[in-house]
Amino acid sequence: MPRPSRRAFVAGTAAGAAAAAFGMPAIAQNAPFKIGLLTVKTGPLAQGGIQMEQGIVTLLKQRNNTFAGRKVELISADTGGNPAGAKTKASELIERDRVDVVLGPLAAFEMLAINDYIRQQGTPVMSLAGAEDITQRLANPWVMRGSASSAQCCHALGDYAAKELKYKRAATISEDFAFGYEQMSGFQRVFEEEGGKVVKKLWPPMITPDYTPYIAQFGNVDCVVNGFAGSNPVKFMRSYADLGMKRIPLLAGWTAMDDALLKSLGDEAVGVVSAAWYSASLDNPVNKQFVADMAKDYNVIPGGYSAGMYVAGQVVEAALAKTGGKADDKKALNEALRGVSLTETPRGPVKFDAYGNVVGDVQIRRCERKGGQLVNTIIKTYSDVSQFWTYGDKAFLANPVYARDYPPAKNLE
């Protein structure tokens, strides 16, 4: 950061003093509404982080940088994809740049790192990260999530696998960290309650150059469920196909078959069934415009990372419309945000539960090749899916949070 020169400092102080003398409120009202974006632009997580920025920038461009009649300024901060960076950048955004609302961060461990700080500061956050307890047992009144909790889509995937695909025996594989556990446990719980059995659970480390040793262990199952994220699904699916495993159907969570990832995949992805809260092929006008603008400006098909920030931006816009463009009272803004309910977003209708987590549609898609391109074709829609699936919040929260061995896997072989 360049140091301000002494002259600039003196001038600035003088101007500040003058402004104070003539009354600040008038200026504050004309000042832009500031959105801080906590994202990742360097390191291994940069792919998703860059897409997040593209999503919100696309919305701002469509609105001509104006929400509810008020100018909007976007300040982007690169956390580097690690907890310490997230903490530093969050305080930079909130205390130095004085943003009115924070969008992001990307990863669960980043969100956990800033959770307490956000609680103290009291600045509304629209998180993309999946960590279940952020909107459950450790719910933070300032944090909302417009994407999905880790297991939100996997509950539906478990239901679809058991009821519609009639699979009986499943193996799961996902990274050895919380997002993986929470996804696979959500799948297992619903799948087993509806008569299926999870007979194998594998947890490769986050950094696994070669998945062959794991793939060789699946054995005799009806389907394999994967919850990989980042660039891992690309590696995993290629190895899976290379080893002649395509005779066993592959199911996937939203990050593993995100639409933005399709261009990196080949024939190995054809036939994979996935559950996602956003799909680029969704047929609604807002989404069509969003997909067209993303294609025009960035030459990409948007996935969940971009759509998540676009929707988060729409929620902020709706809240600002309710407060008449005012954001000085953070409590009021926060309440307005939590009360938002939208019918037209790229992902379809969106509202929030009492814990700040989104209630929205989950799409089941099958990957197909259409005109040379890979496409996730929607084959079923679960409407208004809550993070608590069909259990209700009280009963759901009485259990411990999903973990590596919760719920216990009783059918392992």
Place this chain on the structure above:
Amino acid sequence: MSLWLTLAVNSVALGGLLFLLSAGFSLIFGLMRIPNLMHGSFFMLGAYLGVTFLDRGVNFWLAALGAGLLTGLVGGLIERFLLRRLEGQVLPQVLLTLGFAFIIGDVCLMVWTGDPWQPATPAQLQGAVQVAGLFFPLYRLVILAVAVVVAIALWVMVDWTRLGAMIRAGVDDPPIARVVGIKVSQLFTLVFALGAALAAFAGVMGAPYLSVYPGLDFEMLPLALIVVILGGTGSLLGALVGSFLIGFLYNFGQAMVPDLAYVILFLPMLLVLVLRPQGLFGKVGA
């Protein structure tokens, strides 16, 4: 039974790739005593260059060679103009190579974006070999074959050519090598470029099954380090044995005791460091 066979074949294939990666690292460290922390970056840079060539329709082998040459050039320039000034100063060398690792990582992110790239396996090498009802991807066997060819070529070069004799002299005793008229500094540049080129070539060979993505550099670097520490620096035989050892430990460790996979990977390295610090076949004293 089939599980063990799959793992065994896969171990050998991974060993082949690790050898391509670490042979250069071993020579660089053995000859120049430079802990080259950008070796993983050369691997990644090569892989990115390779997929770019492939994207333009270049033949797979030409793409791999081209990426190797270009990266070798980059490595040679860095050695000639920067590393040379730091001869014998280990800490500045660590800082310089680590700094370049970050720079290369970020430049790759800017140029190739954060999206993972996975080139298709070359058409004639696609498909699986079926042995006793067991599928095994042909391409992995090709990697092994290439590694064997490269190993033989390097062995012939080091053991049977004048250049190899000079390299060996440089490894054993640089001051004396200088005294007898070997231009050790030119040799340094050459070996450094060769090491970078080999790493880049390995990157392209690995791309169809590892894919290329930001962070690949720092996934490969530790593997190169443990191979070389295990096998001993400056020794091609050491790199070869170390690569296959790690290949087997990696595959069987992850399949049998996944929770301790990393312990199993690093434990032999620890034992070697304690009991035989120069490595199994190392020539350079600790």
